Amino acid sequence: MKSLKILIIAFGIVSTAFAQGKYTVTGTRFLLPLFEQFNEPLQEEGFDKLFEATSRNPKADITATATPKVLPAAKEGYKQIALAKIVYLPVVNTKHPDIKTLLEKGIRVDELKSIFFKDKGDAGFKPNSNFNVLTRSACAAVSFSSFLKEDIKTLVNDYDKIENDSLLIDLVTKDTLAITFLDPSNIYDINTGKIKYGITVLPIDLNNNGTIDSDENFYSDRKVLIERLKKDKIELPSGLLTVTISEKENAYFSKYVNWVKEKGDPIIENFGFLPLN
Template sequence: MLTSIRRLLTIIALAGMVMVSCGPEPRYHKKRSIEGRITLSGAFALYPMTTLWAEEFRKLYPEVEIDITAGGSGKGITDVLSGMVDLAMVSRDISAEEEAKGAWKIGVVMDAVVPIISSAHPLADSLLNKGLTPRQLQQIFVKQSLTQWNEIFSVPSSEMMINVYTRSDACGAAEMWAKFLHSRQEMLAGVGVYGDPGITIAVKNDPLAIGYNNLIFAYDLKTKRPFSGIKILPIDLNENGRIDVAENFYEHLDSLQHAIQDGRYPSPPARMLYFVSKGKPKARAVHEFLKWVLTEGQHYVLASGYVPLPNDQRLTELSKVRLIIKPLHRHKAKDSLNH
């Protein structure tokens, strides 16, 4: 699934690179040549976007090698803090403990986690029309006090057990979903499944399932609609027992992206995605890659199923990179004088 998504991202992004933002757009100025190697690991949520960014960046700088591995935010943080990779892909907040160990973050894009059910769910129509409230989702995923689907709508039928699926790996999706439910990942109930693709497959094949996924593993980027076999479960945010017009933005990916941008879809489970290094990165190739991602790289974001950073946020993140580069320039100048 990861390979097919990566190919589709390239096709869609090249067909039309659109960006929604306000104010002057930051620009990238290409350097004559850059060499080096950049290694990244971490969040499944950021893997497809990072892969596309890497492919496009290498068109400018073919002498730069970029190696990317998906394995969850937790693995990315472990790898970067141990010095195994240059950058971690992280889809959650950075903890104070991680910052104390040297974690340095830069926001690169936004996305969200959404609840999903099987298209074959016997109560699919009712669930799509009425949704579930945050309190009901908490009762299912955390408190485990709501265990039967027929209890939700008082359906006179035999028992319909709610089969809950959660992530088995330390990941940003689970952490943000738990945070939305006022909990922690380790407190989420359900059968543990590894990775976003695993959750999609498990829910698709179980008519009584409920799970959660990152946007790009919930929506087909070609049709901009949910993947075949799953439905996005609307959240009844105002808890009035129905999905109002203002809450009805799940059928098409474009609608949900706009809802994330304007705040109608709450944060969490909407969130910022980060690149994280151990201390401020020192390699020139990494600097240029980060600058490019925050400028030209943002052109690929919407078409790829993510939400671009607002320009003021991009400028803030860019300032972090530029503050790193200036001291490096001074060190290089000093070294040349000494020689």
């Protein structure tokens, strides 16, 4: 019996140590895999806590959210920290009837308003192509709307409630008239860096000359996209990856933030986001 008690106590100590060796992360689902990709290099450098992604966990240590560039006010006792920049790109079905013209002419950033927001026919652009607009009123949509200075309540969605990004992508691949906006982590295959099957990025006409010039066509590969956005500081609809953590824990967590800023760029870029520095 005494041996059994010792074993139980020892197991409890080990279990507690394991529980203390992680930061649970919850929040916007498409962000969570990035934190797990930080784990291996963090472990190699001797960090004692690794990240564990959890779904809809109100007791998580960290909440990761896609936010606009101007952060909303944090709750009392909590601190918000931006870790990366997220761009949002218009995406269409590869078999859209006007795909050839769409890829040749592209679209201006301000023209996105006429497609994605209600009652914007006076924005100076009426699409020549027909679109079925598929969107989700989630965190990414808040950032997209904020960048374009539009109210998310006027965001168009020609489909019933779409639960997650995987379903959204699936719907776009099945509807030849579909258009949506997505971040690169959802657009590009994580292993190949190429655009996922059935969807195509609608290129942005950066100089507003009505055609996509060779230097505006950089969307076929994730690495090329990120390098071009970094090099020329191109402004596309975007927001931030922001974490919220208690102020009590922030002093310790700050060394993780410093590591992300100093050494996390390759992981962030491979995921499809942009470093802040």
